[in-house]
Amino acid sequence: MGLFTKSVERDDDNRVVPVAYNAPRPLTAAASKISINDKIEIESLKKRRESAKWQEHCWEYYDLIGEIKYAVRLIGSVISRIRIYGAYVTDEDMAPSPISSTEHVDDELKADIKRAVSLLGTGPGGMGGLLSAAAKNLFVAGECYLVQQPARPGSAFSRDTWQIRSVDEVVIEKNGRVDSFKVKRTRDAKKPEDYIQLTPTSFVARIWNMHPRFAEEADSSMRGIIELMDELLLLNKDARATIKSRLNAGILLLPDDLSNISQMDGVTIIEGEELDDEQDDSEDFEEELQAAMLTPISDEGSAAAVVPLIIRGPAEALEKVKHFTTSRAFDSHHSERADKVLDRILASLDLPKELVAGIADSKYANATVVEESLLKDHIEPLILQIVDSLTTVFLKPVLRSFGWSEEEIANIVLWYDPSAITTKPSKAEAADRGFQNQTISAKAWRKANGFSETDAPSELEIAQRMAVQRGMLSEPVTEALLRTLIPTLLERVQQDQQAAAGDVGQVLDQIDGDSIPSPDEILNEEPLAEPTEEMPTDDEGPQGLIEP
Secondary structure, three states: OOOOOOOOOEOOOOOEOOOOOOOOOOOOEEEEEOOOOOHHHHHHHHHHHHOOOHHHHHHHHHHHOHHHHHHHHHHHHHHHOOEEEEEEOOOOOOOOEEHHHOOOOOHHHHHHHHHHHHHOOOOOOHHHHHHHHHHHHHHHOOEEEEEEEOOOOOOOOOOOEEEEEOOOOEEEEEEOOEEEEEEEOOOOOOOHHHEEEOOOOOOEEEEEEEOOOOOOOEOOOOHHHHHHHHHHHHHHHHHHHHHHHOOOOOEEEOOOOOOOEEEEOOEEEEOOOOOOOOOOHHHHHHHHHHHHHHHHHHOOOOHHHOOOOEEOOOHHHHHOOEEEOOOOOOOHHHHHHHHHHHHHHHHHOOOOHHHHHOOOOOOOOOOOOEOHHHHHHHHHHHHHHHHHHHHHHHHHHHHHHOOOOHHHHOOEEEEEEOOOOEOOOOHHHHHHHHHHOOOOOHHHHHHHOOOOHHHOOOHHHHHHHHHHHHOOOOHHHHHHHHHHHOHHHHHHHHHHHHHHHHHHHHHHHOOOHHHOOOHHHHHOOOOOOOOOOOOOOOOOOOOOOOOO
16 A cells, blocks of 8 residues: 555445545534625624735745645645535435435435536536635635626626635625625736626635634644745745855956957957057956956857966066955755755645655556545545535525425535545456465456466466476376366377387388297207307407417
């Protein structure tokens, strides 16, 4: 499993099962509909916005610190892949059942539930875009708004859309005696066309992370590290200023006696001759000197890039040429401090530090898969908060507006399916275990690991491996084992042996049988003649020569 080892429950089809409906909520969901025409509620909203300046800082740090932005976008990408659906709670100790598969809801209510859920996907990016925006806002500022935006003529949205908006986008403008809600379209909205005017009947709901001390205030993991993020930016700016200061070439002191610069083929000659009265010696000297220094930068092929600059003048004047550097020494402690600050920031975010730092051994390719522990500890609490909030502030109010009673919608909720973002057990690893446990065939193992049947070992290779692995076996055991595992090879060897034996018999049959004496003939054969004088004995030398 890599970095994360916690497992989740899966069904028979190996899909991740969501938690039970009554599972503990690590993040307390808080959501409420805002009455646009209620002046008391509007004033309360204004005061709350004035006292929540920390949210603006968090968004600024999101834009300036790459690690923060990566973490936020990662959360948004993962959440966007989770499927949201209408569900019915039959047993609180179990996950709610999808509306399409339950028998406790009639068809008309099922249709209205699907219709209500589809409204959440009318904004940019559909349902995934809405979930991603909600997750990002809750992660950074701990608060967001679900807004029903009216259709805009000439835009891509020809009907009302339901979108998640940040706390900085929803503003209240006083037109005479009437307070109206508007949505910013740009960061520096000033002109009327930079806003989207909401109608008096527009739906606006606030969703936030409930602060444990003051329930009406929002909270997020970034709120506690504002000073650390500010310090990190200051350290980065100081390091940047130090690096930039090294670009300054310093101060060059030259006496007035050096003048009359002439250049030929990249060689600069400064002579101490007097110039015409109309010519400014110092200005010409400075211009020519700068040209000699800048020419190699603009023209790398110039001779001035390799030929030294020659200055001629009185010895007393040359001795007074001085160069002072203005660069600042780089403080290594700044870099160490910046690393420690960044480490504390990453440790404070509601994500594994190793994952954000990019050193985790996890499978993260475009947020397509998520380790199961990350799901249980970080993703699931956030998605539970979102579905609980949308159920309270959106689904049930919409169903009430459709004419359904509280009793009929009491067990109707929004729920989630995380199977699209969770890792599934590797088929290759499962095949290895199955092959070792002798529960699948070698053919199935090759298929699971991407091999074809042409990659299967030959019978001869199997026999060779057996000989190496098992060593010497008795002849009967070896023959029985070979007949079972590789009968074709054994049969072919036997056929070859029989063919060889037949060839020997054929050779023997070709020999004349009469030329081979029988045992009786050998016994009745006459004895050999005694040696004569013409026949040398063993003691004799060559024939006809007898030693005395």
